[in-house]
Amino acid sequence: MFSKKEKRMTDGDFGKAAVMQSLHKMFAVGGHFSICDFDKQAKVMGVEVPKEERDRLCLFHCINWNEMNKELRDEICARVVEVLTGERVELSKNEIIELFAGVDKKKIGGKVYRLLKSGENSG
Incomplete structure (x- = not known):
């Protein structure tokens, strides 16, 4: 159980963390x-x-990533992030994955950054 000093996540933060874990x-x-x-x-x-x-x-x-060419993998990943954030993304699948390890705000738009940043402590 949580102690009185520990705060639980808000529903919004929990949702973002869940989405980040699922994307990862x-x-x-x-x-x-x-x-x-x-x-x-x-x-x-x-x-x-x-x-x-x-x-x-x-x-x-259910098509394996390794059955797709790089251009298609990158496009699918970018479109997923774009739909979820409403911002255009010019990143490859590998660059999107790298964002989970260390978010670089210079590379991405504000909403994408906030989504990724909010979930960085979730996993």
Whole structure:
């Protein structure tokens, strides 16, 4: 249990931490893209995913990252982050993964930075 001095996360912080952990699992640890995880990430973030974008991403469900060329991997990862944050991202899959280890605000936009920064202590 938590002591009186320890504060629990707010629902918003917990949600962001959960999304960050899920993104980390999907991009860095897991071997494939999951539309199920993406749908849940968007729901937790309160983001309505455009139908056309979801339909495109859905085609990659459960396809292993190593079965895709680098350009496609990078594009999928960038689109996921863009949908969740509403900001254009010009980063590769590996650069997005590296952000989990140490967020560099100079490389990314404010909303993306805040999303990543809020979850950096979660895992």
